[in-house]
Amino acid sequence: MNNKETDKGLELSTEQKIKAAARKVFHKKGFAATRTRDIAEEAGINQALLNYYFKSKQKLFDIIMMETLHEFLFGIVAGIVNDPETSLEEKVTAITSAYIDKLTGEPQIAPFVISELRMNPDTSSFTQTLKSVLPDSLLIKQFRQETEAGRIQRVDFLHFIINVAGLIVFPFIGAPILKNLRGKDGDEYTELMLERKKLIPLWINAMFKA
């Protein structure tokens, strides 16, 4: 029987175990530094099963990459940027909160995406899709409205995106360096990240206020 995700038990299917292990190892070490044996060991399965279920390391990676990009780039923003109930400011708050929670829970995800997208800067259908989502979003319409109304500075929208994303994501990307400037235990750093959920929207507000 091919149970896949239909199994009601606690046990994951072999395919799921491999994907979970692959995700973990790929996220931690990236494609090039990951050995299929690492994944097999992490999943507690025979090496050959990786190829049996996913054909090749590359194909498995492509799946993990696709899913990761999807949840990272769309899973969060999609539900927020077109919400007709919220203001621009509230959207920033929502995005900030959602991303910081996500990145606090999975700190490797941002460095992973950055590192691997750098190796493959091809228009990987995703950044393409992103291009088709953001420019037509309610978020940018509201940004333009606020600009026209003279309530925020007249700057390129891309600066706005870069600054919001940068303030949210950068501390997780630069953590190996930044953490050392403080007490080495991660708890205090995490505390700082949570504090940023409140601060970033205020900062963005102050930055772009006309």
Added chain:
Amino acid sequence: MNNKETDKGLELSTEQKIKAAARKVFHKKGFAATRTRDIAEEAGINQALLNYYFKSKQKLFDIIMMETLHEFLFGIVAGIVNDPETSLEEKVTAITSAYIDKLTGEPQIAPFVISELRMNPDTSSFTQTLKSVLPDSLLIKQFRQETEAGRIQRVDFLHFIINVAGLIVFPFIGAPILKNLRGKDGDEYTELMLERKKLIPLWINAMFKA
């Protein structure tokens, strides 16, 4: 004769050619994805010469990594953060300008540092040294003064560092994604980066103003 860098001619020594090639390839692809053959080809030399001059791929990488970190983390900030002639605001302007010029000229350097430091988050003597430089700097003293004087917000200094660094570095790290949101040619993006040399100090000012 061992001419090394003493040679007056235009020709680089074999050792220099290898280091230059290694820097280029390592910066572009990272340690794991780089093959010693790539470096040899880039340098136009026999593969064996790499081991002849540098013993191993790892040793060569360590040298490149050390030099890169040094010029990236210290080469720029060291001369600025303790300048008694400049105000806090002027220091931010100087750091912003210097880093954006640096990263515009060598866009791979930030992703490289991020990616490789993530693989080796060990306290690599450098982040340690950074820890001994920043906390005692004039920059932080001035930050505290401004805080005491009530001219800037009372927030953790690490937020200040993260925000300045993030606004400067993030657009280069996220370029593969962010570039696609705009006309795909790099010129327009570079233009935006140069524009940030003026904007970031203003933004930082607005963010932390009490």
Added chain:
DNA sequence: AAAAAATTTAAACATTTGATTAAATCGTTC
């Protein structure tokens, strides 16, 4: 110019690593 040292080259080596194969085991169906 001969000898010695340093450099460079082509070839090969040893290991790692992604992938395959053929047999064994397990589960399902008739």
Added chain:
DNA sequence: GAACGATTTAATCAAATGTTTAAATTTTTT
């Protein structure tokens, strides 16, 4: 419960890759 298909395993393969070796070449020294 026999037959069949799906899954798993151990062993192996072939290619890639970091490194070494020994000879050839060039440069320096005497």
